[in-house]
Amino acid sequence: MPPILNAQSITKQFGAKPLFKDISFTVDDGSRIGLIGPNGAGKSTLLAILAGAVEPDAGELAVRKRARPAYVPQDSRFAVGLTVRQVLEDALGTAHVSEGEREGRLREISGRAGFQDLVAEAASLSGGWRKRLAIVEALVSHPEVLLLDEPTNHLDLAGIEWLEELLAAANFAVVTVSHDRYFLEATSSEIIELNRVYAEGLFRVKGNFSRFLEEREAYLESQSRQQESLRNRVRTEIEWLRRGPKARTTKSKARIDSANEMIGQLAAMDSRTTVNSAGIDFEATQRKTKRLVEFSDVACDIGDRRLFSGLKFVLTAGSKVGLVGPNGSGKTTFLRLLRGELEPAEGSIRRADALRLVYFSQMRELDEELTLRRALAPEGDGLVYQGRNVHVASWAARFLFTGEQLNQPVRNLSGGERARVLIAKLMLEPADVLLLDEPTNDLDIPTLEILEENLLEFPGALVLVTHDRYLLNRVASTVLGLDGEGHIGKFADYGQWEQWLEEDRTGTREQEPGNKATEAAAPRNTSQKKKLSYMEAREFATIEKRVEESDERLAAARARVEDPDIASDAAALQAALAELDAAQDENDLLYARWAELTDKAV
Known part of the structure; x- marks a missing residue:
């Protein structure tokens, strides 16, 4: 049977340089493909081409007869006024589901996705629930292949687990653009990296993400040896050419032609394998104070709903706190309390004198009309970093921006590029405390790895809200869990919080008096073995x-x-x-x- 999707010699170009050139890509029945690559490699564009939403500049896409692809782009938006029910009814109608089947199908799919209120306005849902709705809307048509672009960006941890389970039981093929390494490990049986460092423009490995990392390392080592061997041969030929050989004989002419060909091959390989990485390095203040923020029996309400209460919590210099919980459980509100934007309903919050907090918002607030130059350096063409004057072009290059991009408006930047702009701005502010609200959205895996290293080395305090379980496990020294029902818990790692939340769901968790984090931090049964993280x-x-x-x-x-x-x-x-x-x-x-x-x- 032919592939569901067969893209041959696809080329797409924006501006002077092509995103990718002569890429060939097939999707077969049962495929579970994780599509990765650095920001700007063209992953989202390639996915949109596979979906038929974007036309390639060259090459062609063949779709198997009567095959139905379904595409869920990064931004899940719905018309104002449409309810969850109306969105799904419209999707069922578009999929030509018979009138008699629609109500049963609607209730089944909405129930499995966890939607309890079908009359809620779709546009007013949280980002995570809009993403769930977009995925369910795509699945109504019973597609042969589901194309997902960064589906975990706005899902909370429970939502990611829901999606993992859904894909594990699916009878359709899946292609997912994602930077979430645990998600890739759990859902992919094949990894494709779109990257110009590879001679064919991509590298495809059968197996999970761990297997891909092993195969990629072996490939790059082999390529490096080949490159060094070619470099030595070119060096020999250049010395021979410098002696001025006469191209009179067929043998000499052939050698000159061969030498020029090798020089061209080496230049192309050097250009292709030159990899730049973002220079992330957060600056801390020289504060000697250890106790930075202290919560004493803090409770927080939103409207008539209590998010948490009885919170006793001390943030000290060097602490790395991961903040987790379902969407709507109060994670961003907790950060606002730390910043002093909100006052607690009960209890008190004490902050060290002249405390410097630096905040990375998941909303990515940037003036879209500003040029990249003005976004990075509002006052001119220079800025000050760690006491040194730096030209804006050098600062931009540190975050992988070209000189041509400096005069382009921010609205033209990709999600990953916008995240890098915000990180560049944060690095100019010395901090006692870094507050990062979903910093990993849209960042590619190489940039994530650099971010992790710098967060581990940052000497101040860190409070991190993230759905990236790999980052959480690697960076956080403790986890503060909010369950969305007014309770809190403090744990050594994500695995323990996950167990606590599961006990809460099944009703087996004992209620700690006052639900205080200090009490929850004590082992509930010290005779039990710690479960696997x-x-x-x-x-x-x-x-x-x-x-x-x-x-x-x-x-x-x-x-x-x-x-x-x-x-x-x-x-x-x-x-x-x-x-x-x-x-x-x-x-x-x-x-x-x-x-x-x-x-x-x-």
């Missing part, structure tokens, strides 16, 4: 396969040592023994880790 659970799910692969590598290494041809060659034998030692060390470590995780899991 979310990161460990993901690791445990794949470790048996990794052990099997390690066993195979160890057996192959032993076979090479015992090979008579290798045993008779001293240099080859030494290399084979070194490989065997490395394989044995890896195998021992994996078995030890497997035993450790198994002990925690049972």
Whole structure:
């Protein structure tokens, strides 16, 4: 059977440089493709081309006869006044579902997605619930392939788990643009990276995200060796050319042509493999005070609803706090309390004198009419960073912007580029406390990794609201959980909060007197083993396969040592023994880790 979607030699260009050129991409029945790549690589554009929403400049897209693609773009917007019911009824009508089936289908799909109020206005829903509605709206047509562009950006953790379960049970193909590494690990059986560092413009690996990382590292190492070998050959040929060979003989002419071809190949490879990364480095103040913010029995209300109460919490220099909870549980409100924008309904909040808080809002407020130059440097062509004068062009280049972009309006920037502008502005403000509200939305994976490193090294305090479980587990030293029902809990990691929330859902969690975070922080049953954290659970799910692969590598290494041809060659034998030692060390470590995780899991 032909592929559902077959894009051949696709090219798309915006401005002077092409986003991608001669890209070929197929989607088959049952595919679970995670599409990744750096900001600006063209992931969203490629997805829109696959959906038929954007035309390529060259190449063609073939869609299998009678196949139905469904496309959910990044921004989920609905007309003002439409209710959830009306959105779904319209989708059922467009999908030509018979009148008799519509009500049952509507109730089934809305119930599975968690919609309880079908008369709620769709446009007024939170970002996460609008995203759920957009996904459900797309699924009404029973598509052969679902195309999702950054679906986790506005979903809370419960919403991400809902989507993971939905995709796991799906009988259609899925292509997902995402930067959420846990989500990619859980939902993808194939990863494609769109990136100009690859000769074909993309790199495709069968397997989950962990497997992709291994294959990519091996590919890039091989490419680096090839590049170095070509560089040495070019160096030799350039020396020969400098001696002025006469192109009189066929042999000399062929060598000159070959040398020029190799020089061109090396130049193209050097251009393609030059990778820039954003220079993120938050600046802290030199404050000596350790206790920065102290909450004493704080309660917070929105309207007639209590978000949380009895909160005792101290934010100290160097602490890294992850703030988690369902949409609407009060995470952003908690940040507003920290900033002093809101006053608590009960209790008190004490802040250190002259406390400097720097806030990254998930709303990404930027004046869209400003040029990039004025957004980065409002007062001129220079700015001051860590006591040094920096030209705006140099500052822009640090965040991967070109000189051509400086005079373009902010409205032309992608979501990831806007996030980099905001981070660039935050870095100019020395901070005692960083308050980051969903900073990972639209950032590519390389930029996320740099952000993680800098947050770990930041000497001030950090309060981080994020749905990115990988970032949360890596950066946060403690997690403050809000359950959306007035309760709070303080935990060592995300996995413990997840367990607490599940106990709350099933009604098995004991209610702590006053629901104080200080009380919730105490172990509820110190005799019980700590369960696997979310990161460990993901690791445990794949470790048996990794052990099997390690066993195979160890057996192959032993076979090479015992090979008579290798045993008779001293240099080859030494290399084979070194490989065997490395394989044995890896195998021992994996078995030890497997035993450790198994002990925690049972």
